[in-house]
Amino acid sequence: MSKLAKDAAAFKSTLQRQDFTSWHSQPKPATSTAGTSSAGGGLAIAGEPSSSSAPHKKKRPKTNIVYSQPADTGTGNNVNTQLVYAVNHLKSTHNPMRVQDLAIVTNTPLDTDSVLLEKFRAHDKIQYDPKTDLYSYKHEFAFRNKAALLTEIQRQTRKGGGISVRALKESWKEAPQAIEELEKEGEVLVTRTVKDGQLRMVFWNEIKPTEEAGGMQVEKEFLDLWHTLKVPNDVDLLKQLASEGLQATSSETVAPKAPTAKKKGKRGGAPRQRPVRITNTHLKGDLDLSRDYAAHAKS
Known part of the structure; x- marks a missing residue:
């Protein structure tokens, strides 16, 4: 050997x-x-077993499927869901489209499903042109330039209110930029959100910023003086008014109603008769107003 x-x-x-009792598995005996x-x-x-002949364990494929929720099928299988997809896409394009093109873009059976097409045509925001066979979305405002936008803002301001910038943007994507330009020119007045300063409402500026008509920006010195003024608290304000011989205005107080005491005893008793004030004095000579004619007629 x-x-x-x-x-x-x-x-x-x-x-x-060797003692393999603590191992997870016993080694194979030598042959x-x-x-x-x-x-x-x-x-x-x-x-x-050699390293080359050792069997490799197959890793279990990881899946992110949540079986408690329905599968994502794109535009869905429900007719109303597909209708929403089609209407929203037509709303975002701002251009008329054929029903075949709209069906391809939105991946909906709009050109083959008669029920879906009927609901689409009956939608209150969808407009159909039979001459061109095109569908378009009915926007709240119809303008495509800065001058037409200003005209629409003037019309709404004369009615007593402003216009939401979000509604204007839905009708024309470039509306926010045009509104900012009109604001710099002094044509419109804009309100913004407190959090991020986004455009919120727009109004027509009837007073143009000119020296003759007014509307000019107040000088920064006066703005700083105005903001430095502090309103005193309630106690100090009353003292200052009293020192000047003035009184603070108070809202009208409503007199409390006297509680109605319920009488103990029978329920639903006879109503209390109150003396009636006679006002038809011009009939006093011809007619006895104190007499109950209805009671005498029944008797």
Whole structure:
């Protein structure tokens, strides 16, 4: 027996004396005592699986499917859901479209489903032109330039109110930029949100910023003086008014109604008769107003 074989036999006997009870699995028993050399010159023990022949565990594919929710089918299968997709897309294009093109873009059976097409045509915001066979969205305002926008703002301001910038943007995408230009020119007045300063409402500026007509911006010195003024609290304000011989105005107080006391006894008793004030004095000579004619007629 060669030295290499002796070393292999000694190594194998050492493995058999080990206690594998704490291992998760027992090693396979050796079936042969002969060792063979690997292709790389290393020693391979019979019965021990080599790294090249070890089976690889297949990893379980990760899935992000949530079975408690319905699958995303794009535009959906419901007729009303598909109608919303089609109407919203036509609203965002600002251009008339054919029903075939709209069906392809929105991935809806608008050109094949008769029920969906009928609902689409009956929508109050959809306008159909039979001459061109095109569909368009009815926007609240119809303007496509800065001058027409100013005319619409003037019309709404004369009625007593402003216009929402969001509604103007839905009719014309460039409306916010045009409104900012009109604001710099002094043609409109704009209100903005407190949080991020976005355009909110727009009004027509009837007083143009000229020295003759007024409407000029107040000088910064007076603005700073105005903002430095502090309104005193209620106690100090009353003291200052009293020192000047003035009184604070108070709102009209409503006199409390006297509580109505309920009489103990029978319910639904006879109503109390109150004396009647006679006002038809011009009939006093011809007619006895104190007499109850209805009671005498029944008797």
